[in-house]
Structures are given as structure tokens and as C-alpha cells.
Amino acid sequence: MKSAFRIQQSELVKLQKAFDRLVARTGQKVTKQAVRAATQPLLVDMRASAPYRSGTLRKSVKKVVRGYRKNGIVVGLVGVSRGISGTHNGKRVVPANYAHLVEFGRKKVTAKNAKVLSSGAIVFGRTAKAAEPRPFIRPAYDRQEQRMKHIARSEVKKGVERVAKEVSR
Secondary structure, eight states, X not given: OOOOOXXXXXXXXXXXXXXXXXXXXXXXXXXXXXXXXXXXXXXXXXXXXXXXXXXXXXXXXXXXXXXXTTTTEEEEEEEEOTTOOEEETTEEEOHHHHHHHHHHOBOOEXXXXXXXXXXXXXXXXXXXXXXXXXXXXXXXXXXXHHHHHHHHHHHHHHHHHHHHHHHHO
16 A cells, blocks of 8 residues: 655745744754753852852852854853952952962972062062862862753753744744
């Protein structure tokens, strides 16, 4: 038994237009929403696991989602922001200037010129002791990686389904 069906050219054109509208609407908008939702657990985990001294390092952990329309790429950035500063023991601190030292540690530093470790008038010494690493960025990423992938997939699926319903009306 043979089965056959016919599709008129006008119906194929309508279907193609519906697919084109679906792709145009889902592109950046749905992807940005998915990346924004997927990076949220990483942001929360990084803030929670950042070492606490004055609180500015935790406050400076921010998230930014950027979309590049030309090539269709969406990027989620979670890290220490340069725009945040605070005070600790009466001195201004910018966490972006020392976050890498907290994450990776520091070896012992000996100054050849004593002015390196001075305030201009007072010399504090010729050596700065080593600092042990207190990682908070990479461990947070490792803990949240699978969860972020799962959230991104489910958010994209939800977004495409939502847009498909809108387009089909």
C-alpha cells in the first residue's frame, strides 16, 4: 500500500517564514536569559566562598552578560569587578588589585630598594612574607559547572518553547 501526501508551495513558504521568525526571536534574547540564569549559582557560590577580611572582596564579585550580535556569541562573566572599593583599617582597598593574590597566593618578596615597602616616610621592612593561596574562584566553578550546564540547557529549551508558541499564533 502506497501513501502519498501533497504540500502546496504556499504552505512551505509559510512554514519557512515561521522558522525564520523563530530563529530571529530566539537568538540573543533567549541565550542571554539562559546565560544570566546559569551564571547565578556561580555568583552566589563565589561570594559565599570568598575569604572575609573587610567584606569588599565578596561585594566586588559581580556578573555581566554580554552578547555580540555580529557573530551571535553570548558570554557570561563572573569575577571581581574593578569598580568596587572599600576601606580596611582606614586604608582604601580595591579587591580587583589583590584578588589574584588571594586566589593563587604569593611567595616571599624581598625588596632591593627599601622604598618599595614604604609609605614614603616610613620604611616597613625589606621583606614581605609568603601568603598561602585561599582559592575561591576555581573551586566555586568546579562545584557549579554541571549545574550551570543543566540550567543553561533547560532555560534555552523553555525560551525556545515560549517563542515557538508566540510564533505559532
